[in-house]
Amino acid sequence: MAPRASLPETLAARMVEAMRAGELAPGERIIEASLAARFGVSRGPLREALKALEGEGLVERRPGRSPRVAQVSPEQAAQMVVMRATLEGMAARLLAARATPTQLKELEAQHARILTAAKAGRVAEWRDADWHFHELVCRASGNEFLLRAWLSMSHLVRLFLHRHPAFEGGAFEAAGEGVLLNHDHLLAALRAGDPDRAEAEFRRVILDSGFRRLGLTPPAGIPA
Known part of the structure; x- marks a missing residue:
């Protein structure tokens, strides 16, 4: 039996689907409080999910700025x-x-x-x-x-x-x-x-x- 996905993993998968559906558009600013409320979770696991997506290149983050959905040229x-x-x-x-x-x-x-x-x-x-x-x-x-x-x-x-x-x-x-x-x-x-x-x-x-x-x-x- 495959191991059960953690909450951050589940959140990351849900965000990927939202990106593909156009609900999170390329270049869109990610507001952690709004996204946490949307998924009904605290900001801790959401931040872990965003960090994982950043590692995959799906989220971009610049110093002092909110993360954004990645744009591919x-x-x-x-x-x-x-x-x-x-x-x-x-x-x-x-x-x-x-x-x-x-x-x-x-x-x-x-x-x-x-x-x-x-x-x-x-x-x-x-x-x-x-x-x-x-x-x-x-x-x-x-x-x-x-x-x-x-x-x-x-x-x-x-x-x-x-x-x-x-x-x-x-x-x-x-x-x-x-x-x-x-x-x-x-x-x-x-x-x-x-x-x-x-x-x-x-x-x-x-x-x-x-x-x-x-x-x-x-x-x-x-x-x-």
Whole structure:
């Protein structure tokens, strides 16, 4: 049985959801008294939660000023795309060399959830399911340090994706089909058990989709 989350951990998770929902907007000043009253807690555990979110880059704090919800610039987002492509490419390489039928079935089931949500037009749901697909790959890689690195920036990446205009829009034809086609390629590479192909395919998909939606060109020296 998984250990029960502490109050600060629970508060941190609730604040992340509020950020993703737009209830706490990027750059917004965080008033501790108001937030404590909103969640019905004292300021002690709230401060611990804010400190944890600060460590994840989700909260920014300057000397003598109230903390604020982090803002991610397009340049920072581009850097995160490169890091994500690198980490997931390696995760795919490791997984392709050791994937079990059970692991592949789990990924295929997650792909089916994305398809169902996308066809129904449930945009937030299929985007969350898509992100979970990539998290499953990192978890199945068997490398705990790779997973930690991926998770350390995951909330920040997702907040940017949810709030950036280039990643919005609910049409399945405009967004969902591209995601599903990408997943077909990613799953095929993993099923083939070819580490080189799996790493290259994951890296290609993440770099292409990330930089295309940002309207930027990948920096020189990044392999396609």
